[in-house]
Amino acid sequence: MGSIYPLIQNESIKMLKKKRFLVVLLILAALIPMFTYAQFKVSQSNLKQFGTADWRVELRQKITDYTRSIGSNRVPEEWKQWRRVEVSRLQYYLDRDINPSAPNAVTFTVEFIKNAINLFIPLMVMVIASDLVSSEHSNGTIKLLLTRPVERWKILLSKLITLILFISLTVLSTAALCYLISGIIFGYGGWDMPLFIGFKVAGTELDFSTVRPVGQWLYLIIEFGLVWFAALIIGVMSLMISVLVRSTAAGMGIMLALIIAGTILTNMVSSWETAKYLFMVNLRLTDYLSGAMPPIKGMSLGFSLTVLSIWGIASIITSFWVFTKKDILN
Numbered sequence: 001m002g003s004i005y006p007l008i009q010n011e012s013i014k015m016l017k018k019k020r021f022l023v024v025l026l027i028l029a030a031l032i033p034m035f036t037y038a039q040f041k042v043s044q045s046n047l048k049q050f051g052t053a054d055w056r057v058e059l060r061q062k063i064t065d066y067t068r069s070i071g072s073n074r075v076p077e078e079w080k081q082w083r084r085v086e087v088s089r090l091q092y093y094l095d096r097d098i099n100p101s102a103p104n105a106v107t108f109t110v111e112f113i114k115n116a117i118n119l120f121i122p123l124m125v126m127v128i129a130s131d132l133v134s135s136e137h138s139n140g141t142i143k144l145l146l147t148r149p150v151e152r153w154k155i156l157l158s159k160l161i162t163l164i165l166f167i168s169l170t171v172l173s174t175a176a177l178c179y180l181i182s183g184i185i186f187g188y189g190g191w192d193m194p195l196f197i198g199f200k201v202a203g204t205e206l207d208f209s210t211v212r213p214v215g216q217w218l219y220l221i222i223e224f225g226l227v228w229f230a231a232l233i234i235g236v237m238s239l240m241i242s243v244l245v246r247s248t249a250a251g252m253g254i255m256l257a258l259i260i261a262g263t264i265l266t267n268m269v270s271s272w273e274t275a276k277y278l279f280m281v282n283l284r285l286t287d288y289l290s291g292a293m294p295p296i297k298g299m300s301l302g303f304s305l306t307v308l309s310i311w312g313i314a315s316i317i318t319s320f321w322v323f324t325k326k327d328i329l330n
Contacts, residue, residue: 003150003154004154004158004161007150007154007155007157007158008161008162011132011158011159011161011162012162012165012166015162015166018131020128021128021166021169021170023127024127024170024173025173027124028173028177029177029181032177032178032182033181035112036108036182036184036185036186039108039111039182039186040185040186055099059090059093059094060094062090063090063091063094066083066086066090067083070083070087081293085291085292086292086293088291089291089292092196093196096196098194098195098196098213099193104183104186104187104188104193105178105179105182105183105186105187105188105189106190106193106216106220107186107190107193108178108179108186109175109178109179109182109220110195110216110219110220110223112178113174113224113227113286114223114287116174116227117227117230117283117284117285117286118230118259118262118263118266118283118284119259121170121171121174121227121230121231121234122230122231122283123256123259124174125170125231125234125235125238126234126256126259128163128166128170129167129235129238129239129242130241130242130251130255131242131252132159132163132238132239133159133242133243133323134242134243134245134246134247134251152323152324152326156243156319156320156324159239160236160316163235163236163239164232164235167228167231167232167235168228170231171224171228171231191215191217192216192217193216194213194214195215195216195219196211196212196213197211197222197289198210198211200291200300219289223286223289226285226286227285227286229305229308230285230308232312233279233283233308233312233315234259236312236315236319237255237258237279237311237312238255239315239316239319240315240316240319243318243319243322243323243326244322258280262278262279262281262283263280265278265280265281265295266280266281266284272296273296273297273298275295275296276307279307279308279311281295281296282299282303282308283308285304285305285308288300288301288304
């Protein structure tokens with residue numbers, strides 16, 4: 001490990017010099033206030049629409065709207081299934097007098113991460129990871145790097161460890177900026193507000209047998225654990241693409257296409273069952289916490305974690321095999 005640490009230090013310095021992480025922080029600092037303002041306008045709009053700040057009125061209206069759409073012949077069956085589950089979930093909160101979206105910094109952070117897990121955060125990770133190896137080709141330093149008296153696997157391992165470090169920093173920075181910025185508008189309370197986890201979708205019905213309340217602080221920790229894992233899988237896959245493709249632009253294009261395709265597929269693949277083995281369709285891990293309908297019947301949190309783990313392990317094995325066998329003369 002003694003020979004690994006200087007390599008990790010060197011890779012970290014190179015990462016900071018590229019200023020990719022700084023760009024990610026600037027993007028977060030610019031966009032989070034926009035989302036905070038949008039959420040504030042939504043709450044103002046709801047107040048104007050319903051004539052009251054009572055969240056129960058909003059929940060009852062949602063339940064009514066969803067129930068009405070379920071009886072419509074123009075709504076696709078898979079949408080009806082999702083709305084049946086959503087009606088059950090909202091009614092569960094209403095019966096227990098729990099506001100699932102109470103306006104505070106913690107709730108905003110929970111909702112932001114829930115909606116950012118399958119596109120926004122993967123894009124941020126891709127910015128950091130997409131040129132870890134391919135940039136060595138672009139800069140002409142690949143020959144110098146691979147002819148050093150250090151095993152190739154140690155060089156790539158140092159890049160992988162550095163990547164994991166900066167992915168963790170990206171997720172933590174997202175949490176911190178969300179909380180600090182949104183708290184200016186919504187206040188910094190809400191840590192102890194109860195939220196329910198353990199929803200299971202059984203067919204078109206919700207199974208409430210394992211549902212239990214947890215503090216919002218614990219919910220946030222669980223959610224960020226899932227987000228970190230999804231980001232890690234995107235990171236190691238970006239590293240693999242960076243090893244396989246010498247052009248940074250091409251590598252970023254490939255990952256961008258895959259991530260966007262996953263966002264589209266998630267809303268379209270309900271009848272294509274084999275699509276549940278694609279990593280892109282399994283990224284929305286946080287949906288399982290809230291009892292949302294999975295994109296494809298039969299998917300569960302354990303299933304998605306397993307599929308993503310397989311993709312991640314395969315990416316790491318491929319990266320190390322190709323990198324250690326790479327012909328640097330061509």
